[in-house]
Amino acid sequence: MIEPSRLASPPRSHWRHQRDRLATGLIAAGGIGVVGAVMAIGAFLAFEVLPALAGGGIDTERLRDALTPMAWGTLKAALGAMVFAIPLALGAAMHSALFMSQRLRSRMKPSLEMMEALPGVVVGFIAGLVLAPWIERHLAGSLALLAILPLGVLLAAASWRRLSVGWRRRLPLSRAGLWLIPWLALLGYASFALSPIVEARLFGGDLRVWLDAELGLDYATRNALIVGLAMGFAVMPSVYALAEDALSGVPSRLGEGAHALGATRWQTLWRVVLPAAAPGIFAAVMIGAGRAVGETMIVLMASGNTALMSLNPFEGMRTMAAGIAVEMPEAVPGSEEYLLLMLAALLLFAFTFLVNTLAEVVRSRLRRRYRWLGGAP
């Protein structure tokens, strides 16, 4: 039973409408206020820095000397992170979007979301204090792992084809992400166990000494390799999530058409789904790069924080974010150093904001395209 509405009594209604108008006004004012406060960040940084910059408050020479190594370090760290994160994230996204069963996928996504939630301090601590000394001692084994893991997967694939039908059913490709884990763990262990022998044969016992002597590469305990690995680990889940969204959002009728024409799942992915989702994947990579540029704690803890400018992946660096975190509390407000750090913050803000906006525009275009490709639902 719906009760009849008591709209009829005018004074009550009048009061109600007044109250409604008032509340709506308040919500609008509050909402605009909050949004404004959030947006104030960019405005604040610009107001602090730009007048000083325009008025010659900062010496250009000093500006260049201070910012160039930090900018270089930031790019190097972000590049290292992306080198690790992109193949892993895109591979995982392709596999889970096209090969995994729906059930497995719905369990896989939250576990990678957990990975994204791991705080930077913890990742940085493990990278800087546990992984860095470990890799320094097992450099050859760690580098060998970069080749051994893909080769091990291919070896598994080749031997899978020789398996009996029953075993192939028991270990399907759609679950390969899980049953490959013990095999890869075994390979990793073997790589570290055997690397001293290989190292003794090829590099005279110690790869670090050999690198220094033959290629002139210095080795610092906390270096770009460690930062790349740790930050790649931190960035990978967000790239994965966005790329997976883009891939699984491609209208299924496209893939089904390709399947019907006799394409394998990989061919379908490569020729049909991937081109359709390419802008989304680009956006995912951009957002990942934005994160890598701004990540502070991992770099602070795993990079050694030395303002070097070299291409050597075995040397440390100092990034803008880490520089701000270390020096800002000591800088006197209004001093030149303070302004320099503010400028670095402004650059970080502008860069990430632009990159994210670009990615967002690309993604919203892509969604429109999917709707068009998929026809009316």
Place this chain on the structure above:
Amino acid sequence: MKRRAVRRLPRSEGPWAWLAAGSVAVSLLMLGGLLLLIAVRGLGHFWPASVALVTLDDGRAIAGRATRELPLVGQEGNERLYFTGNRDFDGHVWEWIPVSAIASQQRPVDLVVLERRRYGDFIGRLVAVGPVGLSVDHPDQEAVWPRLQARLQAQQALRDERDRLVRDTLRPLVQRVDANPGDHDAREALAEVNDKVRALQAGMHGEVAIVESVGGRRLEQPLDEVLRAWRPNAMSPVEKLMAWAQNVWRFLSEGPRDVNATGGVWPAIFGTVLMVLLMSLLVTPFGVLAAVYLNEVAHQGRMTHLVRIAVRNLAGVPSIVYGVFGLGVFVYGIGSSLDEWFFSDALPSPTFGTGGLLWASLTLALLTLPVVIVATEEGLARIPVEQREGALALGATRLETLTRVVLPMAVPAMLTGVILAVARAAGEVAPLMLVGVAKLAPQVPVDGEFPYLHLERKFMHLGYHIYDTAFHGNDVQAAMPVVYATALLLVLVILLLNLTAILLRHYFRARHGVLARQP
């Protein structure tokens, strides 16, 4: 027949599909390895490990816990790292011993470990317990250990009584005298309590334990410096498990000691929780307000679309930039002005003009606003427009539709947003380094003094505790277990929060999935 069965199998996918599968495996392997490492090391720290008595080839004896083993540089064989304690003897607590140099190894049950307030652990043998200056002519191993336990318990009782007296009686009296210096009753009472405290302290002072390292050096250890004593080699597994649980509890409930390298993390837990609570109190109403405005009130035009994109993008701005904003606007801007207006008598030492709890919470609230706004908006957008139209058609005003129909349906989404915001804020350290975290602040920002909640105080934070202990301690090796344990605690808290958010979102989607409007 057989051929047919083979044919029915899916065709081979080629190497790339397998590499893609491999990257899933590698990611999961890395994640699992990291969590396992933190869990094992973090929990293992509390286990009362056995102490080995090692005799070397040259006849020297050391006692300690073996912690790790590495291959020797440039030689065959391994060397082992022992934690030997006894920093007051020779200034170091670690010893690397080549395994080949070990002649024999035992685990005698009479080795004791004393946890001390100064100089860290003592590892050795107990000789005698008694008042200062006792003679040690007749060492009686069996009777000494129970006596030590009894004396330590008595000491603990005295310590508890003193702490209670100081907290409940002495401090309020001091305040009364401070407020009113002419109050003679209070002065007399204060003198009386002071005498009592002094008597208690004197009772604690007079006793020593005479202990001897395995190398034969003797030490008179004042008992009031000893916090706990145990004989790990004489403990059964059940006793060890009990001790383990006790250690976990002490870690969670006590303050840090020894430049944060040992002891517990209670102030850091308290600081983190308090800061996050304040932050969620700030962020929830404002985030929901902004989301409601953007989704329900604002004209859905191009401008709103742009604002929405911008808000979403602000979630991707590095946290350190928020820290700079907090430092520049809250600390140096608003804080300095507040100091000039209200706390000018304390200047030049700043009250609000330096980092503190309030500014940290505000900065993190700003940092997590986009998260709450986006999650709430998503929830609001999922509510079918028919629900609103129905309410309006029944004569409800816009406000009534909002408060009676739309917001109740969006509550799970808001909760998800707040939980995600809390999880993000709990793990964020970089901005806190600029706006108010402290290396050591054993005084928690809540106490019995007016105004009870001290928003201007600096506070400790679990994440910063990890960074600081791991990178700025005196002996990183000795601090590692504490860092692992803290990291485990932080990860557990954050994973738990995230799991809650994921489950809530799942539940919400399942409930409203049928109603969801097309994206």
